[in-house]
Amino acid sequence: MTTIEKFNDHVMPTYGRYDVVFNKGENRQATDENGKNYIDFGSGIGTNSLGFCDKDWADAVSAQAHSIQHTSNYYYTKVQADFADKLCSATGYSKIFFGNSGAEANECAIKLARKYSFDKYGKDRHNIITLVNSFHGRTLCTLSATGQDVFHNYFFPFVEGFKYAQANNIDDVKSKLDNVCAIMIEFIQGEGGVIALDKQFVQDIKKICDENDILLIADEVQTGVGRSGKFLASQHYGIMPDITTLAKGIAGGVPMGACLANEKCANVLTKGTHGSTFGGNPLACAGGNVVVDKVTAPGFLDEVAKKGDYFREKLMAMDQVESVSGLGLMIGIQLKTMKAADVSAKALENGLMLLTAKDKVRLLPPLNITYDEIDKGLAILEKILSE
Numbered sequence: 001m002t003t004i005e006k007f008n009d010h011v012m013p014t015y016g017r018y019d020v021v022f023n024k025g026e027n028r029q030a031t032d033e034n035g036k037n038y039i040d041f042g043s044g045i046g047t048n049s050l051g052f053c054d055k056d057w058a059d060a061v062s063a064q065a066h067s068i069q070h071t072s073n074y075y076y077t078k079v080q081a082d083f084a085d086k087l088c089s090a091t092g093y094s095k096i097f098f099g100n101s102g103a104e105a106n107e108c109a110i111k112l113a114r115k116y117s118f119d120k121y122g123k124d125r126h127n128i129i130t131l132v133n134s135f136h137g138r139t140l141c142t143l144s145a146t147g148q149d150v151f152h153n154y155f156f157p158f159v160e161g162f163k164y165a166q167a168n169n170i171d172d173v174k175s176k177l178d179n180v181c182a183i184m185i186e187f188i189q190g191e192g193g194v195i196a197l198d199k200q201f202v203q204d205i206k207k208i209c210d211e212n213d214i215l216l217i218a219d220e221v222q223t224g225v226g227r228s229g230k231f232l233a234s235q236h237y238g239i240m241p242d243i244t245t246l247a248k249g250i251a252g253g254v255p256m257g258a259c260l261a262n263e264k265c266a267n268v269l270t271k272g273t274h275g276s277t278f279g280g281n282p283l284a285c286a287g288g289n290v291v292v293d294k295v296t297a298p299g300f301l302d303e304v305a306k307k308g309d310y311f312r313e314k315l316m317a318m319d320q321v322e323s324v325s326g327l328g329l330m331i332g333i334q335l336k337t338m339k340a341a342d343v344s345a346k347a348l349e350n351g352l353m354l355l356t357a358k359d360k361v362r363l364l365p366p367l368n369i370t371y372d373e374i375d376k377g378l379a380i381l382e383k384i385l386s387e
């Protein structure tokens with residue numbers, strides 16, 4: 001029996017998978033069962049920030065596995081204290097709740113916002129505005145928060161209290177402010193097609209939030225930890241949300257999610273109001289410490305921004321490319337006539353791993369990708385696009 005047959009016999013069919021089995025990866029290259037190599041422009045959906053099995057990262061996670069792998073949150077660990085301290089220094093936030101995924105980080109943010117409002121204003125002020133075309137996760141609550149009708153199916157009843165406003169339409173936001181405790185946004189809608197919000201719209205939202213004591217939640221699960229060329233995408237917009245959620249790339253490919261709160265929101269979730277058995281797991285924190293150290297090292301983020309520009313310039317020179325969106329190493333490619341899914345499948349056959357988002361090809365390469373690897377991957381892409 002092949003690996004794929006065994007897999008499909010016993011794993012639920014919730015994903016569309018390519019017929020490739022990966023058991024090994026090194027830096028920005030993975031090797032399949034048959035020994036064929038692939039350049040990675042996807043990072044496992046933006047999680048492998050430092051590529052496959054970065055030496056320092058693997059050493060830190062292994063060393064942690066040999067010291068203590070888990071304690072539960074009834075006790076303290078040094079590695080979690082270090083990680084929280086590093087993340088707060090890198091971002092300016094005051095306190096963090098650790099979970100294991102983006103959805104879990106967002107659940108925490110939503111609970112925090114509702115409790116903040118409950119404590120101050122009582123029980124009715126519980127609504128949360130999210131944006132049309134957003135994506136916030138797959139749990140029932142974060143599916144409800146997700147502003148795309150296709151996700152609001154099968155699983156009724158959904159969690160109540162979400163209202164969807166049009167992106168870049170501040171009047172639409174203003175018309176939905178009844179009993180609202182928070183507004184939740186992605187600065188660059190990732191799953192929605194790598195679409196950045198207008199700066200003015202974001203600043204207008206921030207102003208509405210400040211004037212009405214509404215919390216601003218930034219879902220930076222995809223955009224955070226250096227992906228955009230700054231540590232947080234909010235820095236491109238010149239604002240600091242009350243709450244920021246992180247996951248995907250934060251720990252270099254081990255499960256980790258974090259909900260970061262400013263001073264005002266730091267002590268809203270009190271003893272017994274929230275929790276997660278694996279949250280802040282030492283192995284994940286050990287991986288996260290290496291990621292944050294490397295991403296905040298002098299010059300690293302400038303390089304991410306420069307490599308993003310390099311990608312954009314090369315991509316725009318390709319005939320089949322209509323436009324390129326996103327920031328830093330979060331890149332959406334609108335093609336003129338070819339279908340993104342076809343291009344992605346062909347790229348894999350030719351040894352290049354890509355992602356798609358809606359009708360775009362999406363690139364989330366490892367943040368430490370080299371120019372040589374970018375050139376090699378783009379040569380494969382160019383060949384496919386000119387066929």
Ligand SMILES: *Cc1c(COP(=O)(O)O)cnc(C)c1O
Nearest residue numbers: 101102103135136137190221222
């Ligand atoms: C991926 C993603 C999520 C969900 O993260 P999971 O780790 O899959 O739960 C939430 N929000 C955004 C913006 C994402 O890109």
